[in-house]
Amino acid sequence: MRHLSRYSVLFLLLAGLFAAACTSDEDGATGNGNEATTTVEATPTTEAEEETLRILLSNDDGIGHPGIELMLQALLELPDVEVEVVAPLENQSATGDSTTEGGAEYEAALTDGGYEGTAVDGFPVDAVNVAIDELGLEPHVVVSGINDAQNIGPFAEISGTVAIARHAVSLGIPAVAVSAGLQFNEDEFSVGADLVTEWIEENRAALLDGTMETDVAISINIPTCDSADMGDPVEVPRRTEEFPEGADPFTSDCDLADPDPEDDVAALRTGNPAISRVPPEL
Numbered sequence: 001m002r003h004l005s006r007y008s009v010l011f012l013l014l015a016g017l018f019a020a021a022c023t024s025d026e027d028g029a030t031g032n033g034n035e036a037t038t039t040v041e042a043t044p045t046t047e048a049e050e051e052t053l054r055i056l057l058s059n060d061d062g063i064g065h066p067g068i069e070l071m072l073q074a075l076l077e078l079p080d081v082e083v084e085v086v087a088p089l090e091n092q093s094a095t096g097d098s099t100t101e102g103g104a105e106y107e108a109a110l111t112d113g114g115y116e117g118t119a120v121d122g123f124p125v126d127a128v129n130v131a132i133d134e135l136g137l138e139p140h141v142v143v144s145g146i147n148d149a150q151n152i153g154p155f156a157e158i159s160g161t162v163a164i165a166r167h168a169v170s171l172g173i174p175a176v177a178v179s180a181g182l183q184f185n186e187d188e189f190s191v192g193a194d195l196v197t198e199w200i201e202e203n204r205a206a207l208l209d210g211t212m213e214t215d216v217a218i219s220i221n222i223p224t225c226d227s228a229d230m231g232d233p234v235e236v237p238r239r240t241e242e243f244p245e246g247a248d249p250f251t252s253d254c255d256l257a258d259p260d261p262e263d264d265v266a267a268l269r270t271g272n273p274a275i276s277r278v279p280p281e282l
Contacts, residue, residue, distance in 0.1 A: 051080050051208070052080050052081065052082050053078070053080060053081045053082070053140050053141070053200070053204060053207060053208060054081075054082050054084070054137070054138060054139045054140045054141075055075055055081055055082065055083045055084070055139060055140070055141055055142075055143055055200075056084050056086060056128070056131050056137055056139035056141070056142045056143070056168075056173075057071060057072055057075065057083055057084065057085045057086075057087070057142075057143050057144075058085070058086055058087045058088075058124065058127045058128065058131070058142065058143075058144050058164050059071075059087050059088070059124070059144055059145055059146070059147060059160075059161060059164070060088060060091070060092045060093050060094075060095065060124040060144075060147065060159070060160025060161045060163075060164070061088075061091050061092075061093060061147060061148055061161075062087065062088050062089065062090050062091045062092070063085065063087040063088065063089065063109050063110075063111055063117055063118075063119045064109075064111065064112050065091075065112070065148075065184075066112055066184050067145060067146035067147060067148060067180070067184055067189055068085070068087060068111060068112075068145070068146070069111050069112040069113045069115075070146060070186065070189050070190065070193055071143065071145055071146050071178070071192075071193050071196065072085060072111060072113070072115055073113070073193075074190075074193035074194065074196070074197050075143065075196075075197065075200075077197070078197055078200065078201070084117070084118075084131065084135075084137055084139070085111055085115060085116075085117030085118070086106075086117060086118045086120060086127045086128075086130055086131040086135065086137070087117065087118075087119065087120065087124075087127050088119070088120055088121075088122065088123065088124055088126070088127055088160075089107075089109070089119040089120060089121045089122075090121075092122075092123050092124050092160050093147075093148070093149070093159075093160060094158050094159065094160065095123050095124060095158075095160045095163075096157065096158045096159065096160060096163050097125050097163040097166065097167060098123045098125065099122070099123055099125050099126055099129065100122040100123060100126050103126070103129070103130075103134075104120050104121055104122025104123070104126035104127075104129075104130060105120075105121045105122070106118050106119060106120045106121065106122075106130045106134065107119055107121075118130065118131070118135065123160065124144075124160035124161065124163055124164045125160075125163055125164065125167045127164065128142065128164055128167050128168055128171075129167075132171065139173060140173075140174070140207045140208060140210075141173065141174045141175065141176070141200065141207050141212075142164065142165060142168035142173050142174070142175040142176075143175070143176055143177075143178070143196060143200075144161045144162070144164035144165050144168075144175065144176070144177040144178070145161050145177055145178035145179055145192065145196075146178050146179065146180055146189045146192045146193060147159070147161040147177070147178070147179035147180070148179075148180070148181070148182060148183070148184060149179060149181070149182050149250060150179045150180065150181070150221040150222070150223075150224075150249065150250060150268060151177065151179040151219060151221060152221050152238070152239065152249055152264040152265050152268055152274065152276075153238065153239035153240070153241075153242075153243055153249065153263070153264060153265045154239070154240070154241075154242060154243070155249065156219060156238055156278055156282065157282045159177075159179070161177045161178075161179055162177045162179075162217065162219055162278060164177065165177040165217035165218070165219065165278070166217050166278060166279070166280045166281075166282070167280070168217065169214045169215070169216065169217045169280050170280040170281075172214050173214065174203075174206075174207055174212040174213070174214055175217045175218070176196055176199055176200075176217065176218040176219075176220065177217060177218070177219045177220070177278075178192040178193070178195065178196050178219075178220040178221075178222070179192070179219075179220070179221050179222070180192050180221075180222040180224075181222070181224040181250065182224075182250050187226060187227050188222055188224065188225070188226070188227065189222070190227070191222050191227050191230060191273060192220060192222045192273070195220050195222075195233060195273060195275070196220065199218065199220075215279070215280075216277040216278060216279050216280075217277070217278045217279075217280065218275065218276075218277060218278075219238065219264075219275075219276045219277075219278045220233075220273065220274070220275050220276075221264055221267075221268055221273065221274045221276075222268075222273050223252035223254065223267075223268040223269075223270075223271050223272065223273065224250065224251055224252045224254075224268075225252050225254035225271050226254075229254045229271060230254070230271050230272065230273060231256045231270065231271050231272040231273075232272060232273075233272065233273040233274070233275055234261060234267050234272045234273070234274060234275065235275045235276075236261055236262070236263050236264050236266070236267050236274050236275070236276060237262075237263050237264070237276060237277075238263065238264050238276040238277075238278055239263040239264055239265045239266075243265060244265070247265070247269070249265060249268070252268050252269060252270070252271050253269055253270060253271065254270075254271035255270060255271060256270055256271050256272070257270050258270040261274075263276075264276045
């Protein structure tokens, strides 16, 4: 057997001690305070709750109207949304920003397609108040419609559909109202639903983080045309004067003859969906 010299033995002892010290340091052992420590990465926190966009959907035509059902289905196709439907029990068109003295009664109800919601026995603005004050909802955005009959020009002042959006922004909640022709038409109304969902997608980040403007409500009006005959949506001011003499605000020429309409009334006349900004007080 080969014998090790005493120097060899000493070298092996020192090497063993050095290895043991390194192992201790790597394991995070403490000593004089200069040793290496083990870093533990924090578990990332999830923000799924903040990623879910909470939408309050209402109207002035009643919870059973096909327009609100069409709008509902379009909203439900958006990713990561939670939609609550709170709408009048019955048709409350042209009631503006009226409210029920002492508050309105409400009950569980279903939309035309069987979606669970809340029916309010009162005015459109009552529906918003019930949603916020009684049901404790905290929507990132309020959507109103889709309404039978366009709410352009002076009609916005008496519209329950627009009043919902106006009331919402007065409470600091971003809101969009959408209206189409006098008679429900899926082709025409679907254009309105698409414009609302596009608006939500474009502004989703601001809606979620609370930086979306609330000094005005957005009002979208769809001309009475086949979707194939409509022009591009235009951002135009709301007409504040009376309608032109002899004009029928509910009909559209759909000729796209005016490439630069001056207001929402002119836009619908020529066949362009109109997007306007409406202040909470009219």
